[in-house]
Amino acid sequence: MIAILKRMFKTAWQGMKRNNWLTLACVAMMMLSLLIFSSTIIFNHLANSLVNTLKEKMDISLYFKTDVPEEDILKIRDELLANELIAKINYVSKEEALETFEERSKYNPTIQKALEVIGENPLAASLNIKAKNTTDYNQIIESIKNSAFQDKLITIDLTENQKIVSRVDTLARAIKIGSLAAIILLTFLSFVISFNTIRMAIYSLKEEIEIMKLVGGSNWFIRGPFLLEGILQGLFASLTTIIIFSLIILLLGARIENFIPGLGLSTYFWSHFWFILFLQTTFGIFLGIISSFWALNHYLKI
Amino acid sequence: MDSIRIVRINSHIYIDKIMSLVYFKNVSKSYNGSLILDNVTFTMETGEFVSLVGRSGVGKTTLLKMLIREELPTKGKIFFDDKEINKLKPNEIALLRRKIGVVFQDFKLLPDRTAFENVAFAMEVAGYPNEMIKKDVPEVLKLVNLQNKADNFPYQMSAGEKQRTVIARALIQRPELILADEPTGNLDPINSWDIIKLLVKINELGTAVMLATHDKEIVNTLGKRVISLENGKIIRDEQEGKYLI
Ligand SMILES: Nc1ncnc2c1ncn2[C@@H]1O[C@H](COP(=O)(O)OP(=O)(O)OP(=O)(O)O)[C@@H](O)[C@H]1O
């Protein structure tokens, strides 16, 4: 068994060396498809997590007039919690609001001076409402506007992430479709080139194959080296791709992070290194096997 | 499966039992509509030596190719060792070809391998372990009297030596049958006789041999069974036959 495998490896390796330029072109082409393949996986994840963070940041803030007592606000909160569109309500008292405000304007002497001049807490208490579903915010706002406590409010504030979210969503979808098309095209090209390398390999071993058949070489022994060649192509392509990828992340990761803060590209890449390598290797080997199988069925009859 | 049936065809008596080594049953073969072999029936027993004669283009090579399933019959059935060749699965075809050694006029040796490696090749592709290859190949090379040429490449060997290498390769898997398709076609008379004597020796050691040839002298001197083909049919099949035209 080991002897057979060794012989297969030898034949496959010789085949790759014999058609070295074609093999190189084939590996390069596969590399390109794998590069796009893995980029799509990574991009897909990043876009999803970006949209999710944006969605999480969405909320409605109800600011209450300063003369509304705390018990009333808490009662309103309990009323609102009965609304099934609402997931969570957070009460921020006047004092808490002042605290965060002061904290935030620590380094702004003008604002601090202004606060001192006013002397009392000018900030409103508020309720921060999170909906179960991002699409429900408008409906919630409608129901608040029609509610009995409507006149106790100063303003209803919706953090308008919705538009950004949908814009990011659209953009992400467009890029996904684009890269899917690129994957299909590049995969097809890789397939064609790989198919042809295997065909050349079969062709240059014509004599050997004929004699192998004549002396009763088993089907797998005859086909094995070519399948192996396809597998090796996929494997080489995947390994070079991951090296290139790592280099890109190492060299450009920081810059990309500056450009889009909070993207977490490097973090995601390194924490999912094996996952990405596994997916991309599987895909590469799959591609190699399919191409050589196809070529064998075309050019190698028993 | 002991059923035995005796059939008379062309003044020859066939034993239509399942266990003949080779059994062609009403086999016809056409290429692109032109009939090459027409309803051919014969059997060959274990250990037999049969010469297949007929003029060029009569279909001798075609017949041999069907036996190793390189070609399929257009009609009829071919049995080897009780198995119908048309119905073999791919892995069984490989096994069939290990039981039938083939020798061709044009040798079919790999030019970048020595005599030893060419013979070893047949064992490699069948998955034999290296120790066995190292032990068996020199023995077979000795049998064909090539022990001194083991490390020669084909271009360093005479035609006769090349053909003996091919015979060694055909023998290495201990086949039940050797098919020799004009093995002397490229050889001078002296080398030809060496090869024929070698085939006879192999036959005496127990392997069946089917020799396709148009060398009249060889056939007539052999004094073995001769099957003569003409116009796609077996016109003669005699135990101590002569090559008559
Ligand atoms: N693959 C093929 N396609 C079409 N015709 C073929 C094919 N192989 C053989 N033939 C034809 O079949 C006939 C028999 O050929 P075959 O090679 O069996 O003859 P042969 O008896 O071996 O002749 P020779 O003594 O010259 O070797 C010939 O007319 C040949 O042209």
Ligand SMILES: [Mg+2]
């Ligand atoms: Mg012929």
